[in-house]
Amino acid sequence: MKSFWQPTLLALLLSVAGCATTPKHQVVLTGDIMVDAPNAIANGPPRDRVLWEYRLAAAAMRRGQYDLAKRNLDDALLTLGGIYGKDKSAKEARSYFHAEAKKTFIGEPYERSMAYIYRGILYWMDGEPDNARACFRSAEFEDSDTENHEYAGDWVLPEYLDGLATTKLHGDGSDAFKRAQAIAKGVTLPPYLPNANALFFVEFGPGPTKFATGRYGEELRFHTAPSPVTSAELKVDALQIPIAPTDDVDFQATTRGGRVMDHILGNKAVFKSATDIAGDVGLIGGLTTAAVSHNQTAQEVGLGIALAGLVSKVVSAATVPAADTRSWDNLPRYLSFVSLPLPVGQHVATLQFCNSAGQVLPYLTKTLTINITTTDRDKVVFVSDTSVTPQTL
Amino acid sequence: MVLLVAGCASSGVKNPSGIAVTHMNADEQGFVAGTGVESQDLVMVADKMSRSILAIPQIANAATPPTIVLERVDNQSRFPINSDIFLTRIRAQLNSKALGKVMFLARNQMAALEKERNLKREGTVTASSDPGIQEFKGADYFLTGTLQGLSTRTSAGTSDYILYDFRLIDARTSVIVWEDSAELKKQGLEDAAYR
Numbered sequence: 001m002k003s004f005w006q007p008t009l010l011a012l013l014l015s016v017a018g019c020a021t022t023p024k025h026q027v028v029l030t031g032d033i034m035v036d037a038p039n040a041i042a043n044g045p046p047r048d049r050v051l052w053e054y055r056l057a058a059a060a061m062r063r064g065q066y067d068l069a070k071r072n073l074d075d076a077l078l079t080l081g082g083i084y085g086k087d088k089s090a091k092e093a094r095s096y097f098h099a100e101a102k103k104t105f106i107g108e109p110y111e112r113s114m115a116y117i118y119r120g121i122l123y124w125m126d127g128e129p130d131n132a133r134a135c136f137r138s139a140e141f142e143d144s145d146t147e148n149h150e151y152a153g154d155w156v157l158p159e160y161l162d163g164l165a166t167t168k169l170h171g172d173g174s175d176a177f178k179r180a181q182a183i184a185k186g187v188t189l190p191p192y193l194p195n196a197n198a199l200f201f202v203e204f205g206p207g208p209t210k211f212a213t214g215r216y217g218e219e220l221r222f223h224t225a226p227s228p229v230t231s232a233e234l235k236v237d238a239l240q241i242p243i244a245p246t247d248d249v250d251f252q253a254t255t256r257g258g259r260v261m262d263h264i265l266g267n268k269a270v271f272k273s274a275t276d277i278a279g280d281v282g283l284i285g286g287l288t289t290a291a292v293s294h295n296q297t298a299q300e301v302g303l304g305i306a307l308a309g310l311v312s313k314v315v316s317a318a319t320v321p322a323a324d325t326r327s328w329d330n331l332p333r334y335l336s337f338v339s340l341p342l343p344v345g346q347h348v349a350t351l352q353f354c355n356s357a358g359q360v361l362p363y364l365t366k367t368l369t370i371n372i373t374t375t376d377r378d379k380v381v382f383v384s385d386t387s388v389t390p391q392t393l
Numbered sequence: 394m395v396l397l398v399a400g401c402a403s404s405g406v407k408n409p410s411g412i413a414v415t416h417m418n419a420d421e422q423g424f425v426a427g428t429g430v431e432s433q434d435l436v437m438v439a440d441k442m443s444r445s446i447l448a449i450p451q452i453a454n455a456a457t458p459p460t461i462v463l464e465r466v467d468n469q470s471r472f473p474i475n476s477d478i479f480l481t482r483i484r485a486q487l488n489s490k491a492l493g494k495v496m497f498l499a500r501n502q503m504a505a506l507e508k509e510r511n512l513k514r515e516g517t518v519t520a521s522s523d524p525g526i527q528e529f530k531g532a533d534y535f536l537t538g539t540l541q542g543l544s545t546r547t548s549a550g551t552s553d554y555i556l557y558d559f560r561l562i563d564a565r566t567s568v569i570v571w572e573d574s575a576e577l578k579k580q581g582l583e584d585a586a587y588r
Binding site: 083131 | 427428429467468469470471472473474476542544546547548550551581582583584585586587588
C-alpha cells in the first residue's frame with residue numbers, strides 16, 4: 001500500500017508544481033522590433049498584445065510602413081476603448097497575490113495619448129482630418145484625469161492640431177488655438193495657415209520608460225535618458241525653418257500624479273510587510289515558547305503560534321506589490337510640427353537634428369523627396385530622428 | 394490525475410474554450426461595449442432620421458420625387474469613425490422603405506459614370522439612348538450631418554455625450570428645409586487597475 005501511495009503523491013506534487021510554473025506563452029526576443037513584435041503579438045501573452053502593437057506601430061511609422069502602423073494602432077485602440085467594466089486580469093492585478101503586470105496592458109495616460117496622436121497623424125495622411133481631429137481630442141482626453149488638475153489635458157500639439165483640422169474643415173479653430181497657446185507657456189505658436197498643405201510631424205529624442213522603487217518595487221517611477229537632440233531644422237526649397245519641441249513626453253509621463261493603483265500597491269506593500277513581521281514574531285515567539293517551556297500544553301501552544309507565524313510568512317512571500325513597469329519603450333521625448341504651403345511638384349526636404357548647443361548632428365539628418373500632386377489635399381510627412389532615410393513620399 | 398492535469402493546464406484562463414459566434418441584432422448592445430459610437434446607435438439614429446425626412450412636406454407632397462446628394466458627415470466627436478456610414482444607412486432605409494418618394498444621386502461614382510458616358514459618345518460601347526444628351530440629374534437637396542460630442546473623465550468614470558445632427562439643404566436656395574437630431578450619452582468606469 002505504501003509503495004502505491006508514495007509515487008502517486010510524488011506525481012501529484014510534480015504535476016501541480018509543473019503546472020504552476022510552465023509558461024504558456026514563451027517568446028524568444030531577437031532585439032529586432034520588426035521580428036519580435038509580430039512574434040509577441042501572435043505567440044506572446046495576450047496581456048502584452050497592446051504593448052507590442054504600440055511598439056510595432058511606432059517602429060513601422062519610422063520605416064514608412066504606415067499600413068502596418070494603422071493596423072496595429074487600430075487593434076490597440078479597440079482594446080483601449082473597450083476597457084470599461086469588469087475585467088478578470090485587472091481584478092487579479094489588484095489582488096494581493098498577483099503582480100500589477102498581470103493586467104492587460106493599455107499603458108499609462110501618456111502612452112494612450114501617444115497612440116491616439118500617431119493614429120491621428122495617419123488619419124490626416126489618408127485625407128481624413130476630421131478623424132485625425134477625433135484622435136487628437138481623444139489624446140487630450142486620455143490626459144484629462146490627472147491628480148493635479150493643472151496638468152490635465154495639457155498636450156499642446158493635439159490641441160493645436162484640433163484647431164488646425166477645424167480650420168481646414170471650414171470651421172472656427174480659434175478656441176482650440178487659444179487653448180493650445182495657453183498650455184504652451186512661454187512659446188508663441190504660429191497662427192494657422194489655411195493654405196499650408198504640407199504638414200511635417202517631427203519627433204526626436206528617447207522617451208520615458210518605467211521602473212519601480214520602494215521596498216517591494218511598489219512605486220512606479222519614470223526615467224528618461226538625456227536627449228542628444230533638443231531641436232531640429234527643416235530645409236525645403238529655399239525655406240529654412242527652425243523646429244523647437246512643442247510637447248515633452250517625459251513631462252506628460254511625470255506630471256500625471258498618483259494613480260488609484262498606487263494606493264492599491266501601497267496597501268499590498270503594507271500587507272506584505274505586516275504579514276512578514278507577524279510571521280517573524282509568531283515563529284520566534286512560538287518556537288522560543290516551545291523550546292523553553294517544560295509544560296506540554298505551553299509547548300503545543302508555542303508550536304501552534306510558530307505554525308501560524310509560518311503561514312503568515314508564506315502569505316507575505318506570496319504577496320506581490322510590484323508595480324507594472326511594462327513600457328512603450330520606443331516613444332520619442334519631443335514632438336513638434338511645421339506646416340507650410342508647397343506648390344504642386346517635387347520638393348527635396350532636409351531635416352537636420354541639433355544638440356543643445358545648436359550643433360547639427362549629421363548622422364541623424366534625413367532627406368525626403370516630397371511629391372505634391374494637388375494642393376486640395378494635405379501632404380502629411382512624419383519624420384523621427386530614428387526614421388529611415390532617404391524617403392520618397 | 395488526468396483530470397487534475399487537464400484542469401490545471403487551462404486554469405486562470407477566461408473562457409478557455411472561447412465563445413461561439415453569437416448572432417445579434419445590430420440594434421442591441423453586445424457584450425463588447427465602449428462609450429463610443431456603436432451599431433445600436435447607428436441603427437437608432439438612421440431609423441429616426443429616415444422616418445423624419447419622409448414626413449416633411451417637401452418630400453411627402455412633392456409632385457416628382459426630389460433628388461438628393463449625400464454630403465460628407467462632419468465628425469466633430471472624439472471618436473474616429475467612418476461617419477458616412479450614417480448616410481449609407483439612411484439612404485438604404487429611404488430607398489427600400491420610401492417606395493420611390495426620394496431619389497439619390499450617385500455622385501461618388503461620377504468618375505465611372507462619366508467614363509461610361511464618354512465610351513458611349515465615342516461609340517466604343519452601345520447606348521440605349523442618345524449619349525449626346527445630358528441626362529445626369531442635378532440635386533434638389535443635399536443631405537449632410539454633424540457628430541458633436543461632450544466628454545468628461547473624472548475618478549468617477551468616463552462620460553460621452555454625442556449629438557447626431559442631420560440636415561436637408563435646398564440646393565437652389567441653400568435653405569435648410571429639414572433638420573433633426575438624436576442624442577446619446579454613455580458612461581463607464583474602468584477597473585481601478587487602470588486608474
